[in-house]
Amino acid sequence: xxxxxxxxxxxxxxxxxxxxxxxxxxxxxxxxxxxxxxxxxxxxxxxxxxxxxxxxxxxxxxxxxxxxxxxxxxxxxxxxxxxxxxxxxxxxxxxxxxxxxxxxxxxxxx
Numbered sequence: 001x002x003x004x005x006x007x008x009x010x011x012x013x014x015x016x017x018x019x020x021x022x023x024x025x026x027x028x029x030x031x032x033x034x035x036x037x038x039x040x041x042x043x044x045x046x047x048x049x050x051x052x053x054x055x056x057x058x059x060x061x062x063x064x065x066x067x068x069x070x071x072x073x074x075x076x077x078x079x080x081x082x083x084x085x086x087x088x089x090x091x092x093x094x095x096x097x098x099x100x101x102x103x104x105x106x107x108x109x110x
Contacts, residue, residue: 003041003042004042005042005043005044006039006042006043006044007044008044008046008047010042011042011043011044011046011047011048012047014036014039014043014047014051015043015047015050015051017032017036018032018036018051018054018055019054021033022054022058022074022075022084023074023075023076024076024080025076025077025080029076029080029083029084030079030080030083033083033084033086033087034083036051036087037086037087037090040087040090040091040094041094043094045098045100048091048094048095048098048100049095049100049102049103050103051091052088052091052092052095052102052103052104053103053104053105055084055087055088055091055104056088056104056105056106057104057105058074058075058084059074059075059084059085059088060105061074062074062075062081092104
C-alpha cells in the first residue's frame, strides 16, 4: 500500500509545529514527536530535509550546552531530548530511504 504524500502546506504545518515545540519542556514535545514519527513518510522532501537539518543543528547545540553544563538546553530536559533523538533517527532513515542528499550536519552524540 502506497503512502499518500502531504501537500506542501500540510508538510509546512508539521515543520512549523516542530519549530514551536523545539525547546519546550512540556508534554507537547512527546505528543509532537509521536505524531510526526507516524507521518514522516508523508512529509514532502523539502520539509523532511529542513526538519532533518534543523533537528541536527539543535542536537549539535544541545550537545555543546550539555558539555558546558549550561542550564538552558535547546532540546529541553533529558526526556525531551530522548524524543527528539528518536525522531531525528526516523527522519534521517527516511531521507536515506528516499535517496535524498542530507542537508544535516554530522551529529557526534557522546
